[in-house]
Amino acid sequence: MIPGSPASRSQLAMMLTLADSRLPVGGHVHSGGVEQAVADRVVVDAESLARFLRLRVTTSGLVAASIAAAVTDGTLDVVAAEQETDARTPSAAARRASLAQGRGMLRLARRMWPEEDWAAHVPQTHLPVICGAIGRVSRLSGFHTALILAYTTMSGSATAGQRLLALDPADVAVIIADLGAECERVAAAAAVELADLSDPMLDVFAERHERREMPLFMS
Incomplete structure (x- = not known):
């Protein structure tokens, strides 16, 4: 096989690639509401960060994971x-x-699978939708695609919290590890059916953050 060709990529390698914060998806510049939560003194230390992450992964994370799983499994088309x-x-x-x-993420998909038709994702596409499409192309299961979304929803915000609060990286690593089982439970539920819940507090954080002057993160 030609190194780097689609045929030479394992499912495990694709899972690791999608979970990498260095992707052009730009997850490292999105805090997922943590920046505003810190500014509003809702998140002030490792303990409150852990609570925030659990809330995020079990609400908006579950919703995103369920959409990604449905696209991967073919239950939902892109539109x-x-x-x-x-x-x-x-x-x-x-x-x-x-x-x-x-x-x-679409930019990455076009580079890695130029032979695929990504027209349905133009001119714009939501992150869970394109992730689900990539999961389908990579022959991942809906559960594994959902697990990636749940994990990155949690880990990206955890890293942002570490930076904003100058937390001990070891403490944040422990938080991420402790939430691993929660991510698996969320992924299992997401693979069964679409979720339709949200948390008003996270919505408020998103709206308030967009109005901030000179934020460190894009969201």
């Missing part, structure tokens, strides 16, 4: 998935953040 994502994302600021990250 329907985009509509379902919009309907399940009350905050306009959160929708814009998802579309911004979706553009980055």
Whole structure:
């Protein structure tokens, strides 16, 4: 096989690639609401960060994971998935953040699978929708694609919290490890059916953050 060709990529390698914060999806510049939560003194230390992460992964993380799983399994086509994502994302600021990250992930998909037709994701695509499409192309299961979304939803915000609060990286690593079982439970539920819940506090954080002057993170 030609190194780097689609045929030479294992499912495990694709899972690791999608979970990498260095991807052009730009996950490292999105805090997922943590920046605003820190500014509003809702997140002030490792303990409150852990609570925030659990809330995020079990609400918006579950919703995103369920959409990604449905696209991967073929339950939803791209058009329907985009509509379902919009309907399940009350905050306009959160929708814009998802579309911004979706553009980055689409860029990666076009580079890695130039033979695939990505026209359905143009001119814009939500992050869970394009992730689900990549999961399908990579022959991942809906559960594994959902697990990636749940994990990155949690770990990206955890890293942002570490930076903003100058936390001990070891403490944050322990938080991430402790939430691993929660991510698996979320992924298992997401693989069964679409989730349709949200948390008003996270929506408020998204809207308030977009109005901040000179934020460190894009969301």
